[in-house]
Amino acid sequence: MSLNEPAATNQISAFLPDRMSGVELVGHGGFDKLQYREDIPVPRPGPSEVLIRVAAAGVNNTDINTRIGWYSKAVSAGTETGATEGFQSAKDLDASWSGTPMTFPRIQGADCCGRIVAVGEGVNAERLGERVLVRNMLRTYVEYRPYECWTFGSECDGGFAQYAKAPSAECYKVDCDWSDVELASIPCAYSTAEGMLHRANVSYGERILITGASGGVGSAAIQLAKRRGAFVTAVAGRDKADQLLALGADEVLPRGENIVEKLGKDSVDVALDVTAGPSFGELLEVLKRGGRYVVAGAIAGPIVELDVRTLYLKDLSFFGCTFQDDVVFKNLVGYIERGEIKPVIAKTYPLKDIVRAQQDFLSKSLVGKLVLVIP
Incomplete structure (x- = not known):
């Protein structure tokens, strides 16, 4: 089967469901802006992209900061102040980490561990089945310009859903005996x-x-x-x-x-x-x-x-420090595979309990990562 034949991608995609479960962020604000749904269209990978069946996704401070609009220069307080209801002073025009308006609804989730289940045009079909981590700071979409990137789950949909697509070049195969939850604690x-x-x-x-x-x-x-x-x-x-x-x-x-x-x-x-x-x-x-x-x-x-x-x-x-040189993520994968670091998991949650996970995150009562398990 030729890697460039559209039929190859269509044949693989035919076995995918049309709808999936996930959490959509529908605007800046409180926990009510996080909406768990079971009827979100499953994305299809475009050229040079892969589709991942997500297994686990970590919770990060940037998810919360984005939800509450904390990145807006109109906000001067710490994250905790607006963590529940958001910041009324936040301006939508600069409320994302990049200082540009967010597009809603958005599936957040900078951390993503899962397996490749479909490939787009130009991607080797041998990648199917690989367990991968998605680099959270994506450079493909900005043509690798210096100090520019997209955050997975901010400028594009991320890991808080059953399926996610990402550039093939920025999905790193990891060979190790860690669990999906442990791997999902790493990227961000x-x-x-x-x-x-x-x-x-x-x-x-x-x-x-x-x-x-x-x-x-x-x-x-x-x-x-x-x-x-x-x-x-x-x-x-x-x-x-x-x-x-x-x-x-x-x-x-x-x-x-x-x-x-x-x-x-x-x-x-x-x-x-x-x-x-x-x-x-x-x-x-x-x-x-x-x-x-x-x-x-x-x-x-x-x-x-x-x-x-x-x-x-x-x-x-x-x-x-926001932008990361390419070697940073590559090195992390090497550290994992050589056993030079270990995951620190504090607690796991089903995806539908994302609000409880964020509440626990904000309590600062746990050491290590909180991870959502994707059904």
Whole structure:
């Protein structure tokens, strides 16, 4: 069968259902904007795309931030403030992470693990049956332009449904003995953490401070920083210290305590921050001269006070991390297959219980990833 024959794709697609279950986001706002349906049309892969039967999809902060419109510059509070009802101040024109309007309804879900069940024109049919992870920051749709990408589940439909389509080139086959749930915990959180470490060029023997260390990105960053041979100080709730030490953290600072008093000024090479908020100034104080501040989130509040003298007199470097070099996701797959990292699963939920999963996520009471299981 020729790989370029339309009939090949049609023959495969003929065995697919016409409708599927999934969760649609119908607008910015509260939990009521998440609508579970069982009559969503099953997508068909276009040229160079594959169709995936989704097995599991992780819950991420970006899903919630997008739902509530937190990315809008009209919002100045932390995520928690609008997590239930959304932000009335949010403007639809810039309420997505990319600063452009969202298209509704949208199937969210940046994390996706599943098996390829159909291929589009130009895709080798031998890919059928492969278990894959979808790279959450898609570059194919923007022709690989520097610092541009789509987020799976934001600019296109994602993993919160029984089926999802994605570019074949950005669906990575993974050979390992992990479960689907475990694999689904990786894409967004681990690529964010690895992207931060990659951008800051973290190396052996450096002292790394990680905020929000009990969450998906934070717990991933602990493992990935230790893999590089760094000394890791994690900031998290006091009740989570034992779990984070077991993940590899060298020490844990209770969240809310003064970081400067605990660590001392000029004591840290790199600060990996996903919280921002009131502790921002303390992070800069503990950085050594020539230190690096790396940020990929602001759940405690995006508006911070910066003494510019601290920035330039200490020769600090700031790294904002969203875009990821291609090597980041490729490396993650290698880490999995070589057993160099391990998944951290806090809890699983059926897809229809997505609201409960987001509520638990927002409670910050669990260590690791929350994952939706797709029926």
